[in-house]
Amino acid sequence: MPQSxxxxxxxxxxxxxxLSDFRLAVAELPDAPGAGQILVRNTWMSVDPYMRGRMDDxxxxxxxxxxxxxxxxxxxxxxxxxxxxEVPVGATxxxxxxxxxxxxxxxxxxxxxxTGIAPASAYLGPLGTxxxxxxxxxxxxxxxxxxxxxxxxxAAGAVGSVAGQVARALGASRVIGSAGGxxxxxxxxxxxxxxxxxxxxxxxxxxxxxxxxPDGIDVYLDNVGGDHLQAAIGALxxxxxxxxxxxxxxxxxxxxxxxxxxxxxxxxxxATLRGMLVTSHLDLFPEWIGEAVRLRGEGLLxxxxxxVDGIEQAPEAFLGVLRGANTGKMLVRLDGEAK
Numbered sequence: 224m225p226q227s228x229x230x231x232x233x234x235x236x237x238x239x240x241x242l243s244d245f246r247l248a249v250a251e252l253p254d255a256p257g258a259g260q261i262l263v264r265n266t267w268m269s270v271d272p273y274m275r276g277r278m279d280d281x282x283x284x285x286x287x288x289x290x291x292x293x294x295x296x297x298x299x300x301x302x303x304x305x306x307x308x309e310v311p312v313g314a315t316x317x318x319x320x321x322x323x324x325x326x327x328x329x330x331x332x333x334x335x336x337x338t339g340i341a342p343a344s345a346y347l348g349p350l351g352t353x354x355x356x357x358x359x360x361x362x363x364x365x366x367x368x369x370x371x372x373x374x375x376x377x378a379a380g381a382v383g384s385v386a387g388q389v390a391r392a393l394g395a396s397r398v399i400g401s402a403g404g405x406x407x408x409x410x411x412x413x414x415x416x417x418x419x420x421x422x423x424x425x426x427x428x429x430x431x432x433x434x435x436x437p438d439g440i441d442v443y444l445d446n447v448g449g450d451h452l453q454a455a456i457g458a459l460x461x462x463x464x465x466x467x468x469x470x471x472x473x474x475x476x477x478x479x480x481x482x483x484x485x486x487x488x489x490x491x492x493x494a495t496l497r498g499m500l501v502t503s504h505l506d507l508f509p510e511w512i513g514e515a516v517r518l519r520g521e522g523l524l525x526x527x528x529x530x531v532d533g534i535e536q537a538p539e540a541f542l543g544v545l546r547g548a549n550t551g552k553m554l555v556r557l558d559g560e561a562k
Contacts, residue, residue: 225252228534229293229323236278239475245538256306256327263300263328268321268555269347270541275474284500294322297351299343310335317346324534324557340516348552349385349526350512352501356468357386358511359504361393364497365442365464369394372436374455377446379407381552384415386444388524391416399435401451403547410550414525429454447472453483463494527551
């Protein structure tokens with residue numbers, strides 16, 4: 224019986240995860256998929272900040288990972304055996320059974336993707352849920368209007384690097400991003416089309432934002448929470464909109480993180496702070512993919528990937544995302560063969 228390597232959750236972390244919380248294991252594969260099923264050889268998998276929450280055994284919008292079981296997440300792969308005529312051998316598919324080299328899946332659980340319009344890996348980044356997150360946040364949750372000043376935190380990450388360019392395409396007059404370190408802030412300006420870049424590691428976040436947006440901001444896409452949310456609230460203009468997409472600054476906290484102490488400023492400005500889950504906006508996928516392909520073709524959507532090779536390196540890649548080691552989308556390239 225063929226075998227495949229996978230990463231399993233060995234322990235639930237306290238605070239920041241460590242490599243011993245993960246275990247590389249070998250799983251047996253069936254000789255052939257059953258009726259209505261396919262066998263996929265994964266070629267790319269995604270690691271994302273939200274996965275940290277699933278490592279805790281607490282109620283959330285998505286079930287926690289099971290101890291001793293393989294983790295899961297977005298992946299792209301090639302169909303190598305099929306019991307489903309509608310998904311033939313050789314098709315490239317996206318699915319949610321990542322963190323493993325091979326997956327047996329029901330045909331209904333995969334989406335065939337068109338690698339003629341974009342590379343396969345793009346369907347985990349700009350053409351995947353990270354790109355959709357940026358688009359839905361800025362068209363539905365905190366819609367950008369022509370002439371708006373927009374602020375994006377974690378702007379060099381998978382969502383943020385797309386969000387600034389989406390804001391520009393929607394008519395923003397000025398787009399400001401925050402990132403950690405001079406290399407990333409330069410990337411915001413030179414590659415991702417931001418007008419101003421804030422290096423949060425330099426401190427004085429509110430002061431830097433005030434300098435970049437002296438008249439305040441109309442839209443804030445929050446990937447960080449904490450001090451970024453506090454600074455953004457302090458800069459809100461009347462009828463401003465905030466999309467609360469992530470709070471990576473709090474994910475490893477062992478005690479409740481303090482909230483912003485200036486929320487009444489949002490009330491005075493009649494601002495809207497609204498949470499967002501990308502799973503509530505999957506109906507936008509066809510619209511976003513069409514828009515993303517157009518923007519890419521016109522040179523108005525530039526993206527980057529940070530790539531780590533091998534299933535055994537997936538835990539390190541995940542820890543890197545939590546520490547801000549990536550520019551653009553963090554991906555793990557898988558090229559293992561069943562043994």
